[in-house]
Amino acid sequence: MRKIVGLFGYPVAHSISPVFHNAAFKKLNLDFTYLPFSVRPKDLKKATEGIKALNIVGMNVTIPHKTEILPYLDKVSPEVKEIGAVNTIFNKNGKLVGYNTDAIGFLSSLREDLKFNPEGKSIFLLGAGGVAYAVTYALIKKKARKITIINKPHQMAESLIKHFKKIAKGCTFKLVDFSQRNNQKLISQADILINATSVGMNPKDPSLIKKELLSRNLLIFDVVYNRETALIKAAKKRGLEAIGGLNMLVRQGAASFEIWTGKKAPIETMKEAAENALANK
Template identity: 40%
Template sequence: MLTGKTKNLGVLGWPIAHSLSPVLQNAAIGKAGVDYVYTALPVRPEDLPAAVAGLKALQFRGWNVTIPHKTAIMPLLDAIDEDARIIGAVNTVVNDDGHLTGYNTDVTGFIQALVDAGFVPQGKTVVLLGAGGAARAVVWGLIKAGVQAIYIGVRSPEKVQPLVDEFSAYGTLTVSHWESEDFAAKLSAADLLVNTTPLGMTPHVDAMPPVDWSKVKADAFVYDIIYTPAETRLLREAREYGHRVLNGEGMLAGQGAAAFVKWTGVAPNVELMKAKLRAALAT
């Protein structure tokens, strides 16, 4: 029941009507029995400074940040966590008595889902398909988890070289065209194959990045951060070739759970959040 003591949370984005964060977070709130409520907050890009000032004035405890505000919000905050600073994007804000701190919990969500699935990244070799916005959090998460090397395959290597140069200060990274012989050799060495592209996402479910399964190690783990559909063409083919697979459901729920802890100090029921996500997607 909402009362005068109920603390407010939300998610900022434009557009925002499609967001499943309210479903996940309010399910977690109800299960944990904490006095919070979480809502979607549509904010036009030009209104972001006013929105942040307004949420601070209204004493919102915190909020998530999604497209197109993840980078634009950073100068409006009082402090930026190291993960968010290195990735260059904030997806979670915590308001401590008017002091706003930005975090990026995508890192936690990505790695925790992988570990929960039984894959330990430390010392492993990784091939990444794509290098868009989500890839920065994935790359940083893998580096923090202690992987040996990250090989990125893309359509336009020259566009991704600046990212490789930037993160090479922290680990071993290379980039090559994903249809080149060089990439095929990298694919053969991979313990983990991760898709960070939108290829295969609903409604374009027949698409997938080019992968020659004959070049992929038999025991390689395949992780697609897409969660709709639950099984992309990439994951279906990987499963048919005998690979262990994981979709993006755990990453989405995991990043939400990490944000929940920062706001409330309480660990939510992540399995419930996943179940609510599946139910929402089904409808």
């Protein structure tokens, strides 16, 4: 019998996850299908119960459900307890277990694409939403020295810092008002600038950072994956190393794939399918 996995989100029509997961299943001759499910927030509990009722193998979870789904799970992994958000569910013998593979995807892309090791480094982080929580967790675990956080609204950044201070041994936080995001001194002190907001998903979105402030040795990581953002374009014009979030997306998807199937994910197949899907949008 064909096994079902999928994606809970609202909206989900834009997602390319079904494309690269189904390509991976085909590559390994696995009898799985990945389906997107548009789940309104008010229906989340019923939809989650449906995973058990329909014997669905697993589910990815995206905006706006990554934290709201937690009360409906039977168990969560250690990283979920520390991050406070779920992006992968595995139906293990009728028990729903939550995982977070975003941090894995982020670190894999940092290492492969930018050859960057966060240990002892200073980070300039834009954003304080669900992705920023996974990014911050990953940076702390890899012993980053300092994380400067900028977000609008300010209160979300305060909440993120409060959440992670208890596990951030050796890592200090600096909270900066959104209006000060183009502070030249702060940017020049950073080893890497990370955009963990959704700014850039729309082709008309401007860069949150002025091009002239992107200093010579600064690395740029933008989690937006569906296009080359204004930030990435500006960085490349300045001759900087800059990458988008496509490999992070594929890598977190590969980790989910391995949880569900117990098989090693065909990364290159998944990456090629994702790139083709974006090229054809």
